[in-house]
Amino acid sequence: MIPVYQPCLTGREKEYVNQCLDSTWISSRGEFINRFEKAFADYIGAHHATSVCNGTVALHLALEALGIGPGDEVIVPTFTYIASVNTIVHAGATPVLVDSRETDWQIDPEQVRRRITPRTRAVIAVHLYGAACDMEALQRICSEHRLFLIEDCAEALGTLYKGRHVGTFGDVATFSFFGNKTITTGEGGMVIAREKSVLESAYHLKTQGVSPVREYWHDVVAYNYRMTNICAAIGLAQLEKIDAIVEKKRQIQQWYEQALSGLPLRMHAELPGTRHSYWMCSVLLDDGTQRQALREHLKANDVETRPFFPPAHTMPHHYSADAFPIAENLSARGISLPSYPALTEEDVAYVASRIRNFVESGGMQKTRPVDQQAPALVS
Numbered sequence: 001m002i003p004v005y006q007p008c009l010t011g012r013e014k015e016y017v018n019q020c021l022d023s024t025w026i027s028s029r030g031e032f033i034n035r036f037e038k039a040f041a042d043y044i045g046a047h048h049a050t051s052v053c054n055g056t057v058a059l060h061l062a063l064e065a066l067g068i069g070p071g072d073e074v075i076v077p078t079f080t081y082i083a084s085v086n087t088i089v090h091a092g093a094t095p096v097l098v099d100s101r102e103t104d105w106q107i108d109p110e111q112v113r114r115r116i117t118p119r120t121r122a123v124i125a126v127h128l129y130g131a132a133c134d135m136e137a138l139q140r141i142c143s144e145h146r147l148f149l150i151e152d153c154a155e156a157l158g159t160l161y162k163g164r165h166v167g168t169f170g171d172v173a174t175f176s177f178f179g180n181k182t183i184t185t186g187e188g189g190m191v192i193a194r195e196k197s198v199l200e201s202a203y204h205l206k207t208q209g210v211s212p213v214r215e216y217w218h219d220v221v222a223y224n225y226r227m228t229n230i231c232a233a234i235g236l237a238q239l240e241k242i243d244a245i246v247e248k249k250r251q252i253q254q255w256y257e258q259a260l261s262g263l264p265l266r267m268h269a270e271l272p273g274t275r276h277s278y279w280m281c282s283v284l285l286d287d288g289t290q291r292q293a294l295r296e297h298l299k300a301n302d303v304e305t306r307p308f309f310p311p312a313h314t315m316p317h318h319y320s321a322d323a324f325p326i327a328e329n330l331s332a333r334g335i336s337l338p339s340y341p342a343l344t345e346e347d348v349a350y351v352a353s354r355i356r357n358f359v360e361s362g363g364m365q366k367t368r369p370v371d372q373q374a375p376a377l378v379s
């Protein structure tokens with residue numbers, strides 16, 4: 001079976017983890033925490049970073065560190081991984097779902113503008129599948145309306161917008177290091193913030209709100225969201241290889257683009273002025289009704305795939321009868337293909353040949369060549 005993802009642990013991960021074990025610093029204190037946070041902030045181009053135990057709590061902390069809570073509305077795309085929406089509810093605020101853009105599959109700034117009310121406090125830009133959102137448009141809207149801009153970069157490590165790493169455009173940004181992410185710590189996450197005070201607040205909340213000067217004194221209802229030294233050790237070793245990992249992922253995308261050329265599907269475009277990190281090599285089928293049959297065909301040929309996220313508004317706890325036509329359409333037509341860094345050109349050729357074989361045996365109508373034209377960056 002060619003899996004959708006597997007971590008690439010070929011660097012100093014074992015050596016660093018053994019250092020944790022040998023030193024007995026296996027909990028959430030130890031030298032690797034600071035080393036990983038510092039190296040991560042440097043890589044992103046951020047002033048400050050604080051590690052956490054996953055990308056979901058990173059979002060929860062980001063919201064609470066900005067003071068978002070009951071009575072506040074936060075605008076978020078319905079087409080996203082569920083944590084981007086659930087964490088707004090965890091913070092006691094109300095998610096306001098908006099549609100995405102067909103061109104780049106990301107939150108639509110025009111839809112954001114339409115859903116602003118006097119209660120809106122923040123917008124969450126989720127950089128989905130490794131592409132960047134339209135940050136100029138979102139920054140403009142947020143500054144006009146005095147809203148916080150939060151970037152969910154769980155799927156976008158290595159992604160650039162106009163030469164800057166995503167996560168550096170908003171007030172606060174979050175990352176995930178789950179096992180299928182561009183770098184992994186098993187489970188893990190990071191919060192970065194523009195203002196030191198916001199990061200200090202995130203740090204305070206992640207460490208049980210403990211007083212820095214009085215032992216066992218807690219001045220706020222807070223959490224234990226800390227990362228362990230062992231996870232940070234793995235993260236540091238992973239980060240040492242980030243350039244090679246992103247380069248390889250971009251190479252894999254190119255192999256897919258060549259091998260899938262001419263088929264009735266579209267790959268995720270790299271918009272002008274951005275660098276896509278291809279967390280997932282994803283395709284949008286012209287005919288979404290064929291998706292399940294194609295996935296089954298690939299599974300029968302030992303290729304694992306993933307469907308796109310169902311929009312949040314279709315789930316019972318975030319249900320909305322409002323129309324989100326683009327999100328629904330993208331969600332119904334998308335498949336993520338195997339995308340891990342150790343894939344070889346032969347692996348990619350094999351996956352593509354199985355897709356081609358499905359199309360040629362009548363599984364999908366061959367209607368038009370793959371659309372490699374990057375649409376204009378709207379901002």
Ligand SMILES: Cc1ncc(COP(=O)(O)O)c(C=O)c1O
Pocket residue numbers: 054055056057080081083084126152154155176177178187188189
């Ligand atoms: C867009 C997005 N946000 C948040 C998360 C949550 O991260 P984690 O799984 O580390 O909690 C994910 C994870 O898969 C994600 O894809």
